[in-house]
Amino acid sequence: MIFVFQVGELVRRKGSVGEKRMAVKYVWEGAIPLQIHLHKSEVASHPPPPPALVLAPRIGYLPLLVHLIKPYFKDSLPPGEDSIWFDYKGLPLKWYIPTGVLFDLLCAEPERPWNLTIHFRGYPSNVLIPCEGEDSVKWNFVNSLKEAAYIINGNCKNVMNMSQSDQEDLWTSVMNGDLDTYTRLSPKIKMGNIEDEFSRKASVSSPQSRQGGTEIDVAGQVKTARVPVRLYVRSVSKDFENLEDVPEMDTWDEISYLNRPVQFLRKEGKCFTLRDAIESLLPEYIRDRAQRSGEEGEQRTTDASDVSQETRGELKLVRIQGIEMKLEIPFSWVVNNLMNPEFYLHISVLVKEPQR
Amino acid sequence: MDSAGEVLNDGKITLEGFTVAARAFADKWKRHNLSFPSWSWVPLINRTLLKKEECYLSLEKIIILSSLEGSAEEESLGVTADWWEKEESIDHTVLNVEDEAHYYDYHIVYSASYMVPMLYFRGYSSDGKPLSLDVIKRDLPSSSVSLLLESKWTFITQEEHPYLNRPWFKLHPCGTEEWIKLLSESSSSDGCQMPVELYLVSWFSVVGQVVGLRTPLEMLI
Numbered sequence: 001m002i003f004v005f006q007v008g009e010l011v012r013r014k015g016s017v018g019e020k021r022m023a024v025k026y027v028w029e030g031a032i033p034l035q036i037h038l039h040k041s042e043v044a045s046h047p048p049p050p051p052a053l054v055l056a057p058r059i060g061y062l063p064l065l066v067h068l069i070k071p072y073f074k075d076s077l078p079p080g081e082d083s084i085w086f087d088y089k090g091l092p093l094k095w096y097i098p099t100g101v102l103f104d105l106l107c108a109e110p111e112r113p114w115n116l117t118i119h120f121r122g123y124p125s126n127v128l129i130p131c132e133g134e135d136s137v138k139w140n141f142v143n144s145l146k147e148a149a150y151i152i153n154g155n156c157k158n159v160m161n162m163s164q165s166d167q168e169d170l171w172t173s174v175m176n177g178d179l180d181t182y183t184r185l186s187p188k189i190k191m192g193n194i195e196d197e198f199s200r201k202a203s204v205s206s207p208q209s210r211q212g213g214t215e216i217d218v219a220g221q222v223k224t225a226r227v228p229v230r231l232y233v234r235s236v237s238k239d240f241e242n243l244e245d246v247p248e249m250d251t252w253d254e255i256s257y258l259n260r261p262v263q264f265l266r267k268e269g270k271c272f273t274l275r276d277a278i279e280s281l282l283p284e285y286i287r288d289r290a291q292r293s294g295e296e297g298e299q300r301t302t303d304a305s306d307v308s309q310e311t312r313g314e315l316k317l318v319r320i321q322g323i324e325m326k327l328e329i330p331f332s333w334v335v336n337n338l339m340n341p342e343f344y345l346h347i348s349v350l351v352k353e354p355q356r
Numbered sequence: 357m358d359s360a361g362e363v364l365n366d367g368k369i370t371l372e373g374f375t376v377a378a379r380a381f382a383d384k385w386k387r388h389n390l391s392f393p394s395w396s397w398v399p400l401i402n403r404t405l406l407k408k409e410e411c412y413l414s415l416e417k418i419i420i421l422s423s424l425e426g427s428a429e430e431e432s433l434g435v436t437a438d439w440w441e442k443e444e445s446i447d448h449t450v451l452n453v454e455d456e457a458h459y460y461d462y463h464i465v466y467s468a469s470y471m472v473p474m475l476y477f478r479g480y481s482s483d484g485k486p487l488s489l490d491v492i493k494r495d496l497p498s499s500s501v502s503l504l505l506e507s508k509w510t511f512i513t514q515e516e517h518p519y520l521n522r523p524w525f526k527l528h529p530c531g532t533e534e535w536i537k538l539l540s541e542s543s544s545s546d547g548c549q550m551p552v553e554l555y556l557v558s559w560f561s562v563v564g565q566v567v568g569l570r571t572p573l574e575m576l577i
Contacts, residue, residue, distance in 0.1 A: 094516070125486075125523070126486065126522070126523075127521065127522060127523075128523070129514055129515060129516055129523040130514065130523075147469050147470070150469055150470055151469050228469070251521070252521040253521055257518070257519075259468070259469065259518060260468040260469075261468060261469060
């Protein structure tokens with residue numbers, strides 16, 4: 001299933017409730033076709049088993065697919081206990097990163113199906129934190145939810161106060177990709193949200209309004225708020241024509257991972273865009289605004305501006321939920337529609353390094 | 357007097373505040389904790405990110421001698437491998453044959469989400485193999501182990517180091533700002549804000565004890 005839709009079109013229709021439901025529905029239905037190969041060192045049968053074909057939900061996690069994959073290989077495995085992990089072209093995959101994010105980050109040129117290797121032995125515990133199946137993934141999910149709550153509300157009481165059964169049901173709805181149940185339960189999480197740029201509703205008195213780091217202006221519009229963001233930055237040293245020319249990743253040290261909230265600012269008459277959000281996290285990639293918008297106010301010689309262009313880094317590609325984003329889209333729309341179920345917005349960025 | 361907004365009323369601290377507090381902490385440690393190696397300030401300079409204020413504090417290769425017989429009730433020697441090489445006078449034959457040297461690295465990293473510092477640590481044996489949490493618990497002061505079992509304030513989890521792509525252990529941050537606030541209120545009679553230079557010292561005076569690292573009283577002045 002290939003996830004494509006016209007983001008611009010939805011935004012132009014001014015984010016009514018109906019459209020929002022549609023965008024979130026697309027996010028939840030997004031999936032990556034996987035072709036999973038058993039690592040050759042673990043093939044104990046002849047002929048070797050064919051690869052498993054699995055459709056992986058974007059908002060899900062690889063360990064949750066094991067029950068679908070294992071039947072393909074269980075007869076081929078050598079004796080012993082399972083300790084399951086995945087790799088992509090030799091790179092051990094971090095199991096706590098949502099599958100869609102891994103795909104967007106590691107495949108500059110999207111590979112369909114995505115060829116992964118599964119291992120049942122030899123867990124690389126010097127590089128990967130341990131995973132004990134569904135429990136580990138759930139623990140990670142709840143922890144991320146608490147962290148997001150802390151960022152948005154200033155504390156994680158909303159999550160701590162959820163009943164055990166509500167927490168269970170919430171997790172199950174995520175595991176099963178059950179958006180209807182999730183939607184029914186999410187008001188119980190009491191997570192504040194950012195007003196869409198186009199919405200005129202004042203959120204001061206509603207139980208959904210944010211506390212913590214939020215300022216609300218005279219009109220009841222949220223002025224500043226902290227937004228949970230996880231930014232994954234991959235850099236290349238040389239420019240490239242096609243995405244397939246982007247070199248492969250050998251280690252996770254090639255990615256800069258920023259788990260840092262974005263300070264959302266609403267200024268009178270100005271829209272806080274996705275670009276603004278990313279630039280606040282990566283200031284060294286700020287393009288000269290005069291050059292970008294073609295203003296003529298500043299006096300610059302052609303030579304000087306050329307040099308400064310090269311020495312600065314450049315945002316080449318920004319992907320969220322598999323969509324290549326136009327950076328001028330209002331950040332509030334991006335957050336409200338494209339975030340993951342734990343209320344984090346995961347952004348994969350490909351940059352060209354500044355010349356030094 | 358701390359610059360506006362660095363240490364917040366609720367016990368949290370900004371990144372700028374953390375940077376100031378960390379340097380002050382490292383300086384005081386060097387001056388008052390002569391038997392220990394110093395903390396170093398490790399910048400996060402890599403290919404994509406040039407933000408020099410993104411740094412963490414690092415104290416590495418602390419040796420804890422672990423007797424294989426029982427738990428390390430005796431005070432950890434807290435010396436590093438380097439220090440040992442320099443100090444010729446230490447009688448190496450004193451080392452019991454059953455003792456095993458465990459090495460520990462400690463990193464103090466700022467959490468932008470929780471707006472408080474966090475302690476990451478890991479243990480490894482002389483061949484570099486990582487120590488499991490069960491083994492590490494035996495090196496912790498016995499008071500910590502019972503605290504870990506009872507208290508919800510201190511809680512050790514295995515997580516990925518925020519910058520090093522390796523599994524480390526982390527002390528759970530929940531509640532940090534609450535007890536920092538308590539410390540701050542109880543130490544000031546006129547209701548003044550805790551000076552930012554003392555933030556990490558105060559924080560570490562509590563957190564360090566969990567992992568057996570003592571903060572000399574002189575640092576708290």
